[in-house]
Amino acid sequence: MEKRTEIGIRRYCLTDRLKSGGHRILLNRIRIGEIVNVHGVKGALKVLPLTDNPIRFCSLTEVELVPKRRSGGSPKTYKVLSAVPSGNMVLLRLYGIDDRNKAELLRGMFLEIPREKAVKLPKDTYFIGDLIGCSVKEEDGALLGTLTEVQSTGANDIYEITGTDHKTIWIPAIADVIKAVDVEKGEITVSLLPGLREVYEENGGAESGEE
Incomplete structure (x- = not known):
């Protein structure tokens, strides 16, 4: 039901804030990679893809770099000069990053793109960031x-589901x-298999979704 296609980011946005009509605000940006090292002396970056489709880097024209922590500085957009898959990494060249010292300053940053430029998802496939924060219920309405x-x-x-009892x-x-997923409403409906139910009941059971 869920494919790790591109990891959604800004999980702090995935709260109970709702649009009119009871729809949740979805991610406006998608995280697709992390700069984990530098390569050579001409400013190339080693990027760990956070996507099932590393080839998607080859079509990038620009990307936003975001620090791991908000206190680490402001996001900045760079034009992409080249992107070449190399093993489980992508070697990325950015305009203006032309030596190793400049590249080192970008180590640890995440690569993000606007949601509208994300890959198109097949049916029953979701961005992980859209799933984070969804309530998980059983088919009878019991809240897990x-x-x-x-x-x-x-x-x-x-x-991983955190219950109301933590x-x-x-x-x-x-x-x-996984029986149904509605990321706009922020709801996932599940059917616990016998073994899963036993484990869950040992952990304290469910809270009824009905008043």
Whole structure:
């Protein structure tokens, strides 16, 4: 149900703020990579892709670099000179970054793009950042908690859910479990398999979604 395509960012925006009509405000920017090192002496950057599609870097014309912490400075937009996939990394050249010293200053920054420039998602595929903060309920309306993290295991993703009692449970993101996703409403409906239900009940059970 969920594919780790491009990791959404600015999770602090994923609160209970709603648009008119009961729709949640979705991410306006998408995080696609992190600068983890420099390459050579001419300002090339080693970027760790945070996307299932590293080739998408080859079509970038500009990108915004954002510090890990808001106190680390303001975001800045750079024109992209070149982007070449190299193993599990992408070698990125940016206009104005023409030596190793300038490149070193960008280490640790994230690459972001406007949402409208993100890759088009297939059906039943979602940006992780849009999923973070969604309420997770069973088909009968019982509230399990809030989705707080998505872990990629290779075979399928794992959803980390924090309950109203602050206990954590993990459920697999597979079709037998994830029954419906509505990121605009901020709701995910699940069906707990027998083994998952036993684990959940041992952790304290669910809170009814009905008044």
